Amino acid sequence: MIAxxxxxxxxxxxMLAAFAQLRQIxxxxxxxxxxxxxxxxxxxxxxxATYLANLVGIGRGADLVLYVWVLISSAILLLLYLNxxxxxxxxxxxxxRMALSDVERGEKVxxxxxxxxxx
Amino acid sequence: xxDDCSTDLTAGRAHSAxxxxxxxxxxxxxxxxxQTGIDFALLNGASCIVTFDADLQHRAEDIPALxxxxxxxxxxxxLGSRFLGxxxxxxxxxxxxxxxxxxxxxxxxGLRLTDAHNGMRAMTRRGARVLRIRQNRMAHASEILQQIAxxxxxxxxxxxxxxxxxxxxxxxxxxxxxxxxxxxLLSGALQR
Numbered sequence: 001m002i003a004x005x006x007x008x009x010x011x012x013x014x015m016l017a018a019f020a021q022l023r024q025i026x027x028x029x030x031x032x033x034x035x036x037x038x039x040x041x042x043x044x045x046x047x048x049a050t051y052l053a054n055l056v057g058i059g060r061g062a063d064l065v066l067y068v069w070v071l072i073s074s075a076i077l078l079l080l081y082l083n084x085x086x087x088x089x090x091x092x093x094x095x096x097r098m099a100l101s102d103v104e105r106g107e108k109v110x111x112x113x114x115x116x117x118x119x
Numbered sequence: 120x121x122d123d124c125s126t127d128l129t130a131g132r133a134h135s136a137x138x139x140x141x142x143x144x145x146x147x148x149x150x151x152x153x154q155t156g157i158d159f160a161l162l163n164g165a166s167c168i169v170t171f172d173a174d175l176q177h178r179a180e181d182i183p184a185l186x187x188x189x190x191x192x193x194x195x196x197x198l199g200s201r202f203l204g205x206x207x208x209x210x211x212x213x214x215x216x217x218x219x220x221x222x223x224x225x226x227x228x229g230l231r232l233t234d235a236h237n238g239m240r241a242m243t244r245r246g247a248r249v250l251r252i253r254q255n256r257m258a259h260a261s262e263i264l265q266q267i268a269x270x271x272x273x274x275x276x277x278x279x280x281x282x283x284x285x286x287x288x289x290x291x292x293x294x295x296x297x298x299x300x301x302x303x304l305l306s307g308a309l310q311r
Contacts, residue, residue: 027309082309092147092255096155099121099141103159104134 007043011036014072018079025082032075039068121152121159129173150259154252161247168247171199172238176287181279185241188277195246196267196274198232199239204278213283216297224261228268232276236260239279246272257296258303 018032042049042065049061058064120138122130124146134140141159143152153170160168167189171177181199188197206214217236224235238260242250249270254262267274 025309078309082306085306088255089253091145092151095144095147096151096158099143099155100159100162103139103141105137105139 004043008040011040021079024086028079035072121156123152148255150252151255157247166244169241174287176281177239178280185277188275189241192275194275195243195272197241197277199237199279200234200276201281202233203276205280208283224264228265230264230268254303258300261304
């Protein structure tokens with residue numbers, strides 16, 4: 001019972017983290033939520049895990065739990081990677097804004113302008 | 120000219136020669152540099168924009184033909200093609216890689232091109248405004264073509280010359296880069 005509660009709390013935390021990313025990264029966020037929901041289901045229904053494992057040809061329910069956990073971990077890593085890319089887009093926008101706000105035309109043109117008498 | 124934190128003297132020489140030099144405060148990549156250059160040109164009222172790579176494989180002499188194609192055919196994008204023009208000193212492996220990129224582009228965008236990764240291209244103001252390059256590194260060439268296809272704006276290919284030197288080959292894309300490009304495009308597709 002204690003293990004079930006601990007795992008459920010962990011999976012709820014995973015689901016909340018994925019839900020927060022759902023707008024930015026809908027596909028991977030959705031995948032994490034589905035995998036975590038399935039994880040919670042087999043935590044509370046271990047007999048079903050064995051039945052489902054047999055159904056898909058895995059053998060033992062414990063192996064199915066392990067596979068689901070690997071899937072959740074991989075999806076979280078992908079979520080983090082995509083989140084990093086999103087941060088990179090923000091940094092790019094900031095760097096571009098800085099670059100565009102400080103553009104000077106070359107010395108040759110400036111010298112020509114200085115030498116051109118004002119009309 | 121966009122200086123993406125280069126360590127050579129190009130930016131200084133371009134500045135001395137009278138060019139506008141836009142300097143990125145940090146290295147962002149070729150795709151990001153292109154978008155910065157396009158943004159700068161649009162902010163300064165450009166009616167047409169020409170882009171080309173800085174690895175000396177393109178020839179400035181091809182620019183008039185690209186601009187002429189925009190003017191005379193009324194299209195919004197004139198895309199350079201080394202396979203309609205000349206590809207000097209091209210390796211067989213590179214040629215095969217580029218042909219694979221053409222096939223990939225046809226399958227993913229529907230665009231019928233002879234050259235999919237040519238940095239020499241010209242666009243109208245209207246064309247430039249539909250581009251929003253989010254692929255900072257080498258995947259931008261495929262992303263640009265995806266956005267052109269999505270915009271449904273007209274385009275034409277123009278023969279250009281690409282001259283391969285040992286310098287440009289060292290800077291160019293190899294097979295490992297191609298794998299990175301596909302991964303970056305997949306990552307981009309998973310995001311908004």
